[in-house]
Amino acid sequence: MTSRAVSFSPVAAARALGLYLRPRPLAAFLLGISSGFPLTLLLATMTYWLSKVGVDKKTIGFAVGLTTPYTLKFLWSPLIDRLRLPVLDGLLGQRRAWLFLVGLLLMGAIWQLGHSDPVTQLGRFAAWAIIVAFLSATQDIVIDAYRIEILPPEQLAHGTALNQFGYRTGNLLAGAGTVWLATQHGWAAAYSLTGLLVLCGLVAALWAGDTAHSRTVADAPRSGEPVPARLARWLNDTLVGPFAEFFRRNGVSGALLILGFVLIYKLGDAMANIMLSPLIVELGFTDDQYIAANKLVGFWALIAGTALAAPFLSLVGMGRALIITGVLMMVTNLGFAVLAMVGNDPVVLGLVIGLENFTSGLGLTVFVTYLSGLSNVAYTATQFALLSSLAAVGRTWLSAPSGILAENLGWVGFYIVTTLVALPGLVLLWLIWRRSNTGPQSV
Template identity: 65%
Template sequence: MAARVDGSAEGGWLTAIAPYVRPRPIAALLLGITSGFPLALLLGTMTFWLAKVGIDKKTIGFAVGLTTPYTLKFLWAPLIDRVRLPLLSALFGQRRAWLFLIMALLFGAVWMLGASAPEKHLGVFAFWAIVTAFLGATQDIVIDAYRIEILSDEELPYGTANNQFGYRLGAFFAGVGTIAIASPEGLGLGWAMAYGLTGLCVIPGLLAALWAGPGLHERAVEAESRRSFARWLEETIVGPFREFFARRGAVLILLFVLIYKLGDAMGQAMLNPMIVELGFTDTEFVAINKLVGFWGLIVGVALAPPFMARLGMGRALFASGVLMMLSNLTFAILASQGHSTTWLTIAVATEQVTSGMGLAVFVTYLSGLSNLAYTATQFALLSSFASVGRTWLSTPAGYAADTLGWVGFWIMTTLVAVPGMVLLWLLWKRGFVVDSIRQVEAEPPPASRESAGEAREGAPA
């Protein structure tokens, strides 16, 4: 995966970027845009919106719980993995049939969420937020499985990096773009129109799915349809979980996934309310995110594949985790300085670079642990556990910010990340931090477990 050294700067540059611009990694990027925008509307943009209309910090902290479907999606992932939709599955295949249906429903739900006026009808707002979260989580089930299935082993790190770049790009559109459209300091079109236009982010994923064609899952689904109903039910509901929990270290891996990004999640839940409270204008916030955050994101995601190739998965997870912890301290400094565009710029740049890198590494790790026989269910299980930390374990963030103040709150988020790093060290020491299912089952010795780019079991050559 390393770039060719041929004495030509231009040739080395082209060689380095070539894996990112192959057709299927590009499709993964477009899918990431569609995958990334719903959750951003329900976290960053929603908390900014609620703060702007006068909702208190404690309520905003618990409003993050409206994204609960992201923590429970593994419950219905087996059905998405196996159930064929009439007509649509015959036309487009299993994955794309579900994807096109969910995209259409999600677009409508986002429009309704934007029109819900939380300052007047908080209950209506909460209802459409939950509907949007359910559809967004279901869309993620399909996209995550489809992405893994269309990427070869060689393309997986680059396709995952592209997907994370697309995810953060979708989140950027949903955050900065939606605020710019809604704000009187921007286009001034209001929240309903802003959310509705952001719903058009389903289009890149639609185009990518039409371009990339059916995934590798189609033959397995056809084989399943010829089996008895009892066998089908057992394979659909029990099989994915039985296969995962039969592996060495399965429980420890899930605990690690649960708490690895907890500090980062608590910080993200309260970032926008702090920005509003410190008196930054919409224009200042949008400009800094647009100019600094966007390029920081590009740098962070682009660094992830060579970062993993050079360090191996265990070291890459540890290093990116430490960097994300330290990035929270820049927001503590910002809080101590008050209305400082300089420190907001530094904090946003640091967070985007470290978070972009950390997410790409983390998702590549989870992707490598998903057996292609049960891609949707197992990846949903892993990502659901990650969402629990973001959704429910982080809900007291509003109380913590209210009690500790902003400086104390950001220091606390740094300390909260320490247990995840300790658990990672324990996993690494026992040989459970590996790149693929094959490595987990083979019980590799610690000296050899860092083979970056190891082929996933059952993946295409």
Template identity: 45%
Template structure:
């Protein structure tokens, strides 16, 4: 007889779920997706700086992030086109995963083989190729993890994905530095490319996700065939092209836009992390302005901040499981908003190491909670017939909110001053809360973890 109270059992179930093989597999897959961006941002800029490339040229390498922001443009191809031969052998998702991973390894090896001093253009092109391949791998992995999981596993999977992604970042950063120190930057890139094997092994172990959402696809196939009057045995090339274009590109967005309050959902995803993104972009600036030493920064950021992020990710997975979608998102949004105020306090107090550690820890904890809740929420929004396309769209909107909309942060910081700036970033989070309340009122936030396929 189970004597545990319902609340205690709910909390225990939320923790125990992390032991499931599917969740461990998602962690392994995420580890393989977390390192490419590190290799073409922090690691690459360090390499370029050490060999004497100018700051102006290094700044242009920020363009390597663009593929991650626009990946929804080619996601319909990955979502709907089955690769010949490989698709029959491994299934649609895994065949695309293996191909994108092979392309990613090739691009990383080519990048590592370049000489930025002699030909910076080739290094630039190779880095962009790594970005495209890494973003493409993300499309496949996001679709795979959403489709392979049971409904109740979505919140925990979001946490495991964040864990794996951040561990991949950490390994890539430290591992690349080790190999560069012991051997060369070329060897560092060759060695780090092997991290894709974590995702390969997980896909082999977990197998191909079950194909779902066929009813909607078949219904749309009938509609377009009727509209194009495809009755002959050998329809014209343009009719075949129009049919595939409609089914692959138009229908996934049409299905999403047919939902009640779809515009509020997109706006919420866009605005949720604006305040947090603005504050994060100026974190290093305020730390420098307050003259903290490298040792103090390392303690607060790399030690306290790292473990706070881990705690936040774990708390986010449990929060959504226990509190539900709406309450979980509401609590996470409030935590993210309030965390920015701690930077305003730091700006007023000045050089204070314990307060710095608390501020960085609180900010990282809130980011972990909010990121986990957002990933779980966006995952549940995807119709299983068009997972890759719809998740790529939602994650691109999220990236726009946290990155592009926070670009004026430097000007605001200089114009308002540190304290007022961080108070402003707190206020900037209010539209997200208002939208969430509005979505709740209109019924656009469902407690169901998935939309009906």
């Protein structure tokens, strides 16, 4: 993706901030709410519900498997890219037709999940949880593609930042919001009401309108072309085309560099965050101290980092933004090492969590903007799903040995290792720069 740095001026800064108020970035915010709430509802909120009704920890552990559709969604994303839905397609266009179909099914599945009793109907409960996870991952395919396609290049960073705001808002509503609703009206009503957050994305789609993809995806038969030949061509365009185009556009070596970079760029950061809760507990911080650090410092630092991402990209360019946020993630990991050495100090805890959340908000928005720019509008759903799935693999499967490392190295040694783990991603970024032959701004 090309993103040129510009010199700082008050006028440029005001214009950059003003882009947040444009209709399509605001639509991206609503799409983010619909995208962000289901995973929180499935993991944090659902495991809390199961714990409250006395389900044992071993059974609760199955919830981790619900992240699998999010890492495998690239397998069915080509169908979302190419298949047209009867009736709805003509009314809404290809992208919005899928968004409405999946959104309505997702609301129904969440309703069914909320009305399943995990104590007496655990099998039914688990089945609906899996269905919700699959539909949520599919909704993400559509929303990510639609978001990229409705945002003009000059609004992509701002729309991505607002999308991340929306995602975090959805997390909050599906977490604390659903638990509060459950205390007032019961779990069935809480899940049913939270499921209505899908409507945010549907309203955004009606507001933002159709995309160019919907008008170019049609696969009209060629004169005299037999049905088997047309089917073979459709399958090639659907299943092979998106991946072939990505490798053809970037070259085989360039594509492999990009895929490797996406896979490991945030690995050190993911390893560090997986072990944060055990570190906090082992250092003897109270629940109130941890909550205060997250609510009073961490949340607002996250908001600040996300808000500054788009102006930051405008000022320094994509390549420099990636390298700076990569270095910041390394500094954050060293901050955890300092916390481990200092021990139970609430001030240091607040500073470290504040730095981590600021870096997370800034870095994730920059990274998602980068991934968005790598996707060809002709195959947006498939290519972004592939890239985001790779990033998810790095965050989950590759970071799985974190506990073993922490156990054997101790906290200080572990966080130093996570700092070093971030270096290969920066090396791959440098190689991508070098291959471009035009400097960091062309990354």
